[in-house]
Amino acid sequence: MLLAEELRHSFGSVKALDGISFRLQPGQTLAIFGPNGAGKTTLLKVLAGLIRPQHGRAHVEGGRRAIGWIGHQAQLYNQLTVTENLRFWASLYDVRVPEDVLARLGLEEHASRPVGALSRGLVQRVAIARALVHNPAVLLLDEPFTGLDRTAAETFGRLLGQHAAAGRATVLVTHNVEEGTELATDVAFMRAGRFVHFAPRAGRGPEQVGEEYRRAIA
Amino acid sequence: MRSPELLRQAWAVASKDLLIEFRSRTAIVSAAMFVILVLLVFTFARDPTAVAAIDLAPSILWVTLTFAAVLALNRAFQLELENQALDGLLLAPISRSSIYLGKLIANLVFVGTVELIGVPLLALFFNVAVWPYAGPLALVIALATLGFVSVGTLFSAMTVRTRVSDLLLAVLVLPFMIPPLMWAARATGPLLAGRPLSEIAGWLKMLAAYDIVFLALALFLFPATVNE
Numbered sequence: 496m497l498l499a500e501e502l503r504h505s506f507g508s509v510k511a512l513d514g515i516s517f518r519l520q521p522g523q524t525l526a527i528f529g530p531n532g533a534g535k536t537t538l539l540k541v542l543a544g545l546i547r548p549q550h551g552r553a554h555v556e557g558g559r560r561a562i563g564w565i566g567h568q569a570q571l572y573n574q575l576t577v578t579e580n581l582r583f584w585a586s587l588y589d590v591r592v593p594e595d596v597l598a599r600l601g602l603e604e605h606a607s608r609p610v611g612a613l614s615r616g617l618v619q620r621v622a623i624a625r626a627l628v629h630n631p632a633v634l635l636l637d638e639p640f641t642g643l644d645r646t647a648a649e650t651f652g653r654l655l656g657q658h659a660a661a662g663r664a665t666v667l668v669t670h671n672v673e674e675g676t677e678l679a680t681d682v683a684f685m686r687a688g689r690f691v692h693f694a695p696r697a698g699r700g701p702e703q704v705g706e707e708y709r710r711a712i713a
Numbered sequence: 714m715r716s717p718e719l720l721r722q723a724w725a726v727a728s729k730d731l732l733i734e735f736r737s738r739t740a741i742v743s744a745a746m747f748v749i750l751v752l753l754v755f756t757f758a759r760d761p762t763a764v765a766a767i768d769l770a771p772s773i774l775w776v777t778l779t780f781a782a783v784l785a786l787n788r789a790f791q792l793e794l795e796n797q798a799l800d801g802l803l804l805a806p807i808s809r810s811s812i813y814l815g816k817l818i819a820n821l822v823f824v825g826t827v828e829l830i831g832v833p834l835l836a837l838f839f840n841v842a843v844w845p846y847a848g849p850l851a852l853v854i855a856l857a858t859l860g861f862v863s864v865g866t867l868f869s870a871m872t873v874r875t876r877v878s879d880l881l882l883a884v885l886v887l888p889f890m891i892p893p894l895m896w897a898a899r900a901t902g903p904l905l906a907g908r909p910l911s912e913i914a915g916w917l918k919m920l921a922a923y924d925i926v927f928l929a930l931a932l933f934l935f936p937a938t939v940n941e
Contacts, residue, residue, distance in 0.1 A: 543804055547940070560806040568797035572729070574736040586725040587805035609736075625801070 496521050496556050496664045497633055502541055503550035503688075511537040512548065513688035519633075519681075521662040524655065526675035526696075528708050529685030535668040536567070538685070539635045542666060555633050560588065563631030565639045569622040573611030577602055577621050580610055581628055588629035596624050600650065615642035623651055634658060634665040640674055652678055672708060673701040684711045719814065722807040726815025731822060733792055740788040741826060744781040748831040751777045756838040766839040771901035774835050775894050778854075779861070781831065782824045783883050786865035789816050790873035799939070809936035817866045817931075824858055846904050853904065853913070856920035857897035860927060861890040867931040871938045893923050 497519040504512040511534040519525055529535050540546040542553045543564050555561055564570075571580045581592045597603045600620045605613060610621060619642040626634065634655070640648050655665060655678050669675040676682065676696065682704055684692040691711050696704070734741060755773050759766075793799035802812055832854070836843040843850055865886045872881040900916035 545800055545803060559804055564804055566797060566800060570798045570801035571796050572733055572798060574733045583729045587807050
């Protein structure tokens, strides 16, 4: 479903990716933890096809149509309403906005408000709705919990659970070990462009993963 | 990719841009104010006994429209940088050409609106009769506008991620605008003087050739400008 082979990419003398390889099957959720500058965002951008790697290859089954992406920025237009934004992005995928997407993310009462007038947390919910609008087979998520309150984070966690249960794959980059671990089937620790740990979660809880992460990164 | 699909995607991008501009009205108001200001300055600065209005009008019209268009072209990709929407566009399963065409359509509507404000004001301030030649004049304006907006939209994409995009766009695009503007000014003069259309047929053909060449080039080069 998703394949990364020997990915290498540098920005000047800085190695952002230094030989990353992995494969995700349907239903897998890979949580990647790493310090700032470890190369996590670059990895997601390479997987999404937004950056062409200098070495190796990334392949997502189904191509761009199969990818749902949440980046550091919301990729929304501040002057357009929530509904207009979602309609625009849906039109690019030649689909209709799913009727329940606003309700699932608690956005119904904000549907006709301009995105620029929403709080950070609400904007993040709209960004999640945008990423899900075409029902993607692979989700690439870069710090998706940013700005979400506890309720919204739990709702999003449930959506990701449903996504995985439907046989879809997710790559999740987050600093939040607790939330990331709970959603993951596989866990990776990234440092200086490399995976220093990559293994199935196999029943490990957030505390154990957090402890292993601190030891691996230290 | 099939043409209807390409056009559908291009229209989705264009209508989104136009809706945003309709909501904010920032660029259109600043471009319209610029046109009014420049025409007013030329009106009061010129000495009517030295140069006849009919001789001056074509140059003033095209200088005004050119700089107003550059103001407009700047905004084409700027709004895609807000919240990194450009990444979303590049990730969507649409062709890069449809993004370019969408931006081109929106820019043409935008610059066309500025021209709809500028031409009547020129007629008013300079007491030049444009209505008897409205059809041929519209053709000249349309051909010239398509040419420089095609090039400007491409350069707008190239410069948008630089720190001095406004300056860089003007520096890069103005040399490419010289040929169509020169031909358009040369065609506008005889038109406003009431000469027959056949007299400017050569300029019209040059403008049409410029449009075809640069539109094709821009469509070919655009994917490379937005890819990483």
